Amino acid sequence: MSKESAGENGSEIDALQHLEATGSKRDVLEALSLMIERAQLGVGDRLPPEVEIAKKLNVGRSKVREALVAWQNMGIVTRNKKAGTRLAAEVFSQTIHLPLTVKIEAESLLRTLAVRRPIEIEAVKIATQNVSEQQGKIILARAAELMAIYEAGEDWRAADARFHAAIHDASGNPLFHQFSHLIQESFHTIYDAPFGQVHLGHETIPLHPNLAKAVVSGDVETATKIMGQIMDMVEAEVRRVMEGRDV
Amino acid sequence: MSKESAGENGSEIDALQHLEATGSKRDVLEALSLMIERAQLGVGDRLPPEVEIAKKLNVGRSKVREALVAWQNMGIVTRNKKAGTRLAAEVFSQTIHLPLTVKIEAESLLRTLAVRRPIEIEAVKIATQNVSEQQGKIILARAAELMAIYEAGEDWRAADARFHAAIHDASGNPLFHQFSHLIQESFHTIYDAPFGQVHLGHETIPLHPNLAKAVVSGDVETATKIMGQIMDMVEAEVRRVMEGRDV
């Protein structure tokens, strides 16, 4: 949509004015999001070549590559030799009337959740079956810590990540940790800025101590049920945020 | 285990004799596997620095980085500045008496399956609920193609991948495709060589046409059940291969 190919002479991409990226991958992605919004790029449209992006943002081409590959892994863009980097069609197939960046973010967040949900449930199931005494103590401690930080009104997101990491550790399968890490990263690289204030998922925090108890007591059914509830609540919250920005 | 730090003077790592890597990421990982086995490296032991590996294998340092980062993402190694790249403890915690490379591969394969299982089941569930008529035709066609190739005794692995890809497409969520792609890649980058001949999972092929039918007819319960069976059978087959190499 919009103008089919944005790169015919490369002029309107100049919406990407240098933007003072400090150099982190995250900054690069944010700048690109903004650029996409400014230039009104849509399905299949091309992003500027790596070298141009690097020049404009004043970072190395390797950094730009790293960022674009991250998007590629998330299914947001496709990359081919000569054809360049293009916005992946599927991501934008359902058109809604939000600003494009928010649209990408919220939709991707829901897609990410759809993948995260079964992983978290499986992880907690295996963890509940295999948890050692020491690991159980860690899980309980993390839950208590999370609750305390939450009730104190501070930023509990890191504590939340640590709690889930403890469960992944207890599962004994490092891949759960890794995949969750990947997902976590996609949350943060793209969604932190717009959704940061919303403290996505805060309604789920009071459930976590009960989840911890179920895990250490070996109650698989309860543990997986609560984890499912948590995932459902996060999803509902994302949808609510989308609605809120809509209208 | 083994000699604690393998890099004190870099001499015994010379087991990594140049090995004629043709340059693909896969080749680099294979060469490193072999090197680890030769040098009898164990938990926490260090791999040589990137530059050395690159020099020995006659590839660019960027290639070596790419390969090591892939292993890092799979949880096989940890990477820190000065500390270098080390074999991750968790991966080797259960010591069995297989050659180290096979040990890594089979164990990692099982771990990978544990993550893949819930993803595939969730994907087929969503796909069954959302599948369009056209996508259904594709799925049926892929299943038929897979069956034909299998019965002809040819290599059906690519067809199998296409079948699953069709289901992921039908789910409408590109992330399923991406995650599955990541997993598929870990299968191939590490496990293809030793397990290639085994044609891992061949017992499951006759189930696929029924799975396709269940998906297009909207029968969620049957579809998820068959997918679960398929995953179980692959896992059982991996375990059997491990046993076979044991003793």
Add this chain to the structure above:
DNA sequence: ATATTGATTTTGTCTGACATTAAATCTACG
């Protein structure tokens, strides 16, 4: 009309240099 060849553009890779970081070593002082 179709196939082939060639030019061009863009990503992919290599190389070498420098920045950054964290371990290891050394030094000074209690």
Add this chain to the structure above:
DNA sequence: CGTAGATTTAATGTCAGACAAAATCAATAT
């Protein structure tokens, strides 16, 4: 003698420039 802090050093992280490979597009020949 031992510990805190400063210095050295070795490894990954980043950058920039050059070249390789590939895919598109155009021009040409059959």
